[in-house]
Amino acid sequence: MAVAMASVLALALAACSSPGSTSAGVSGDTIKIGLVTSLTGTASTDFAESEAGAKARIALLNSKGGVNGRKLELVTADDQSTAAGVVTAVHQLVERDKVFGIIGMSTTLFSATKYLQKQNVPVTGAGFDGPEWGQKPNTNMFSTDPIDPSYPPTTIWGEFFKSIGVTRVAGIAFADIPSSSGSLKQVQSSVEAAGLKAAYTNVSIPYGTTDFTAVVLQMKKAKVDGYVCSCDKPTELALATAVKQAGLNAKGILSTAYAQSTLDDASIKVTVEDLYAYSYYVPYELHTKGTDAMLAALAKYDKKYEAGDIPGYGLSSGYLAADMMIKGLEKAGDKPTRASFISGLRTVKSYDADGVLPAPISFAPDQFGKSLSKPCNYFVQLVGDKFVPQPKVCGTLVKNS
Structure with a gap:
């Protein structure tokens, strides 16, 4: 009741303001x-x-x-x-x-x-x-x-997977976060537009999951050689660890690994080494203004x-x-x-x-509600003790999406 009364009061005060007031x-x-x-x-x-x-x-x-x-x-x-x-x-x-x-x-x-x-x-x-x-x-x-499921996907993810030799992609997403499954759908559309196979999809992962034993077995069965997890850092690190422990030779693109914390933690660095990370911004190693x-x-x-x-x-x-x-x-x-x-x-x-x-x-x-017609993104790879920016990838909107 108190919140409702506060809302009414705020609206009343706003209504009394003159058009030019702050x-x-x-x-x-x-x-x-x-x-x-x-x-x-x-x-x-x-x-x-x-x-x-x-x-x-x-x-x-x-x-x-x-x-x-x-x-x-x-x-x-x-x-x-x-x-x-x-x-x-x-x-x-x-x-x-x-x-x-x-x-x-x-x-x-x-x-x-x-x-x-x-x-x-x-x-x-x-x-x-x-x-x-x-x-x-x-x-x-x-x-x-914006990671909006209504946005048309771009060809960027598929083109990058193709550039690193991936042909069959696994996609993992949370069940209870709308943008997680939505962004994964965009990746899958991009993968298919590049002529690759979206070989395994799992959008039923509970937030905070750390045991991926069964998931990796399914990925093996689907013969994937690349994967992406639209997840938070602990979850995607758990997935990457399970992939390596199972001996699955798959190249992962991680969403949150591009950070100093990855380099500072020896156990994380071993997990992420030679894998790729999505860079939401121009890699800092390139030194823009x-x-x-x-x-x-x-x-x-x-x-x-x-x-x-x-x-x-x-x-x-x-x-x-x-x-x-x-x-x-x-x-x-x-x-x-x-x-x-x-x-x-x-x-x-x-x-x-x-x-x-x-x-x-x-x-x-x-x-509003549209992606750019000429979107671009960067990916980085962990090589030794540093992240190495990969060539900038620019794409187009996926047709018929």
């Missing part, structure tokens, strides 16, 4: 931004450090005076790695903390997006949790890497980060989601409102965070 969370010298992520629970392994990434990007901005004279203030809420937890966290940020917008780094954010859309709250993130980022009416949501700026900001503002290390997915995604929030605020004008943020960011047709992203993305209304 939105909730905006004062004369600050803008309050929320971050919802997994500080505790099963997903915290990958996403707890997203807070440090967002803080580093915001600290870099504030050191330069902020946006239009306003500095950003970050308020973080823990989703506890559950659907109920993310709903509570989002309501807390919007109704109690009065944030302007939300950085969404949660595997269960899909449970709260209907509320965020109704409140017209701008949301930036990496789109890894579910299908809502590219679906109407959620035009308030902006993703750096954006990636070098990110590493410098992390070294300066994140006490746990050591200069020269490879940031994990959560840390990098938190930084970039904050960068996108900043881009939206810049486009929102001197008197930012949630509406002007959304309409302003929708005018951006080529965003790549100064070269952090492997290909620019468009937020234009006619591109």
Whole structure:
């Protein structure tokens, strides 16, 4: 009842605001931004450090005076790695903390997006949790890497598997995370478009699974020579370990292995050695303006980060989601409102965070819910004590998808 009354009050206050007034969370010298992520629970392994990434990007901005004279203030809420937890966290940020917008780094954010859309709250993130980022009416949501089942797949995965000699691919996904099975379907379409065989598929893996004995036996039976797991780091490492222990000669592409933690842990490094990892961003070894700026900001503002290390997915995604929030605020004008943020960011047709992203993305209304026609990505391979970037792979949309 208390939450419902708070919602009614917030709507009433919004209705009283004049068209030119600023939105909730905006004062004369600050803008309050929320971050919802997994500080505790099963997903915290990958996403707890997203807070440090967002803080580093915001600290870099504030050191330069902020946006239009306003500095950003970050308020973080823990989703506890559950659907109920993310709903509570989002309501807390919007109704109690009065944030302007939300950085969404949660595997269960899909449970709260209907509320965020109704409140017209701008949301930036990496789109890894579910299908809502590219679906109407959620035009308030902006993703750096949308993994939406409604997006047409590209030829990239299939072409890369082909380039490393794979002919029969196994795909593994979680049963209870929509984007996991959705992104795996995209990979399978890509594999088949390249003339390869999607030889084994399992989308019934419970989140947190570590025993893949039976799965690997099925992969052997299907004679796969390549595999991908649309999973979190502990799960895909467990799969890679089981594959090697079973003597299955298959080349894996891992989703979260491109990180310093892989190099620092001897047991993990042995598991991942000679395998490949998907790089959501331009590999840091290639030193673009954006990636070098990110590493410098992390070294300066994140006490746990050591200069020269490879940031994990959560840390990098938190930084970039904050960068996108900043881009939206810049486009929102001197008197930012949630509406002007959304309409302003929708005018951006080529965003790549100064070269952090492997290909620019468009937020234009006619591109909402669509992939780029010329998408590109990178993969890296662990060779000895370092990751070696593979040649950039650019593709096209899979026809008839």
